[in-house]
Amino acid sequence: MLSFVRTFRQAQRSTGPKSQIGEFRVLQLTQSKGSGSGPMKKRGKLKFKEVPPPRYLRMSTDQDWTNVWPTATTFKQSVVPLPITQGYVSSDNENKGLPVEKYANAELMKIPNFLHLTPNHIKKHCAAIKKYCTPWPEELNSDEACEYYLPIEITTYDYLNSTPSIRDSRARVVKFQFKLTQLEFDEHARDKFVRLAGQKYNADKDELTLIADKCPYRKQNYDYAQYLLTALYFESWKTENWEKDRTKNDWQTYYWDKSPSRTRLLDILKASEKDPKSVLDDNKKLIERYRASISRVQDEGVENELKNLTDYKNDVLMLYNLKL
Amino acid sequence: MLARTVFNQIFLFKPSQIPVSALSLNYRSITTAARLKKQLKIPSTPRPHIERPAGSDELYKRLCVEVRGHDPAVLESYERFVRLVSTELDIQPVNIENPPFFTERWTLLRSKFAKKKYWREYEIRTYYKKFHFKHLTGSTADTFLEYVQRNLPEGIMMIVERIRLEPFRDNLVSPSSSSSSTTTSDNNSEQQENS
Numbered sequence: 001m002l003s004f005v006r007t008f009r010q011a012q013r014s015t016g017p018k019s020q021i022g023e024f025r026v027l028q029l030t031q032s033k034g035s036g037s038g039p040m041k042k043r044g045k046l047k048f049k050e051v052p053p054p055r056y057l058r059m060s061t062d063q064d065w066t067n068v069w070p071t072a073t074t075f076k077q078s079v080v081p082l083p084i085t086q087g088y089v090s091s092d093n094e095n096k097g098l099p100v101e102k103y104a105n106a107e108l109m110k111i112p113n114f115l116h117l118t119p120n121h122i123k124k125h126c127a128a129i130k131k132y133c134t135p136w137p138e139e140l141n142s143d144e145a146c147e148y149y150l151p152i153e154i155t156t157y158d159y160l161n162s163t164p165s166i167r168d169s170r171a172r173v174v175k176f177q178f179k180l181t182q183l184e185f186d187e188h189a190r191d192k193f194v195r196l197a198g199q200k201y202n203a204d205k206d207e208l209t210l211i212a213d214k215c216p217y218r219k220q221n222y223d224y225a226q227y228l229l230t231a232l233y234f235e236s237w238k239t240e241n242w243e244k245d246r247t248k249n250d251w252q253t254y255y256w257d258k259s260p261s262r263t264r265l266l267d268i269l270k271a272s273e274k275d276p277k278s279v280l281d282d283n284k285k286l287i288e289r290y291r292a293s294i295s296r297v298q299d300e301g302v303e304n305e306l307k308n309l310t311d312y313k314n315d316v317l318m319l320y321n322l323k324l
Numbered sequence: 325m326l327a328r329t330v331f332n333q334i335f336l337f338k339p340s341q342i343p344v345s346a347l348s349l350n351y352r353s354i355t356t357a358a359r360l361k362k363q364l365k366i367p368s369t370p371r372p373h374i375e376r377p378a379g380s381d382e383l384y385k386r387l388c389v390e391v392r393g394h395d396p397a398v399l400e401s402y403e404r405f406v407r408l409v410s411t412e413l414d415i416q417p418v419n420i421e422n423p424p425f426f427t428e429r430w431t432l433l434r435s436k437f438a439k440k441k442y443w444r445e446y447e448i449r450t451y452y453k454k455f456h457f458k459h460l461t462g463s464t465a466d467t468f469l470e471y472v473q474r475n476l477p478e479g480i481m482m483i484v485e486r487i488r489l490e491p492f493r494d495n496l497v498s499p500s501s502s503s504s505s506t507t508t509s510d511n512n513s514e515q516q517e518n519s
Contacts, residue, residue, distance in 0.1 A: 112398055112479070114401045114405065129467050130413060133413055133464040133468075134461045136464075146489055151371075151491065153488070157486075161481055183498075185498070
């Protein structure tokens with residue numbers, strides 16, 4: 001048998017008629033008729049909060065808007081004192097044919113507004129941050145001056161997305177560009193540098209481009225590009241043992257001084273003359289002309305081909321006329 | 325085993341192992357030869373000594389701020405904002421470019437199942453705007469960019485391209501100008517070791 005002893009501290013459990021302290025309370029599982037809260041209550045009147053009139057009615061025309069709208073927020077129609085409308089009305093039935101006003105206009109609330117960036121706002125903000133700007137040095141006013149003092153141009157990219165992550169892997173790319181005239185070379189070093197660079201060298205602008213994107217971080221790619229540049233430069237100054245195997249096919253231009261044509265010509269002239277050592281001095285002019293014309297034939301290739309070949313022919317005839 | 329042709333030599337072996345005759349690339353000698361010929365006998369300009377102590381301001385030759393969005397009206401407003409900011413901060417843009425917008429289109433079925441006769445056309449447009457600036461120092465650029473990026477509207481993407489100017493590092497001096505006696509002795513010792 002269950003028994004509850006009601007003390008002063010216990011809350012009243014039964015909803016039925018109040019019983020005296022100490023009395024046995026009967027357990028009631030269901031409510032009998034009439035024992036509820038009484039007759040059905042009528043639905044009460046909904047009490048709406050008192051909304052004061054919109055703020056823009058009490059704004060003066062010469063107020064400081066920067067204080068009214070200091071930061072970027074959603075459009076608040078009660079604060080903006082302008083009769084703005086937004087919405088397309090297709091017929092006279094819709095909204096009585098009138099433009100849709102700003103009151104409870106969801107479209108106006110959805111779009112980004114620039115009410116926090118009026119000219120007055122911008123002036124205030126820029127006045128505050130202007131002290132952090134520094135002037136551009138006058139010595140670097142022209143492109144040539146920039147190239148002379150600071151030859152390397154390093155290009156990097158930054159990306160701002162509204163994605164969950166602030167990372168963008170494209171930001172790791174670093175591009176180095178500079179003109180080869182800014183570095184010191186001798187003839188062999190410059191030629192070797194250009195061969196090593198391959199497609200990275202642009203002959204029209206005399207510019208080398210190194211794009212580093214191997215590593216995951218921008219600093220790593222920058223360091224790698226610096227290393228590449230240093231390695232390229234010093235490698236081009238070295239002469240390897242196998243470079244002695246260069247043949248005439250590998251010359252970057254026609255060097256008449258090293259060519260077999262010169263040795264053959266000198267042999268021919270020496271054979272006909274009695275004094276072999278003075279051959280060069282005697283026929284200097286003719287040799288020079290021959291040298292110029294054969295160099296032009298080899299170098300210029302297809303352009304001016306006919307002219308170059310006729311010049312060459314004339315020079316050769318002049319040389320041998322001397323003998324004949 | 326691939327044949328040891330000139331073509332394969334370039335791609336299989338390390339650059340230092342390729343003989344110079346192969347490096348000269350007979351198979352595409354026209355472009356390489358033209359390239360090599362053009363850069364002959366170009367004198368190098370003497371380099372001034374520039375001191376750039378640690379912590380000195382960076383120098384940007386060019387700064388390109390590209391903004392992309394789906395709403396051209398928002399981009400127009402943003403352009404007005406950036407123009408005003410650049411006037412206030414004394415960094416007039418060299419050029420404000422409006423590249424043409426890009427449209428992505430799909431033609432998809434209107435219904436979940438069957439009804440192959442009825443399709444729908446969708447498109448997404450991306451509008452672009454580019455602000456080009458010239459000759460900015462690092463602190464000016466950072467100040468301007470931070471202000472302009474904090475006030476970037478919702479749904480707009482920004483790409484900042486910076487072209488920074490730097491000198492060569494001090495170690496990039498030609499080996500001939502450094503003490504020649506040590507280098508020749510090194511070469512001799514190397515040759516002796518190799519032979």
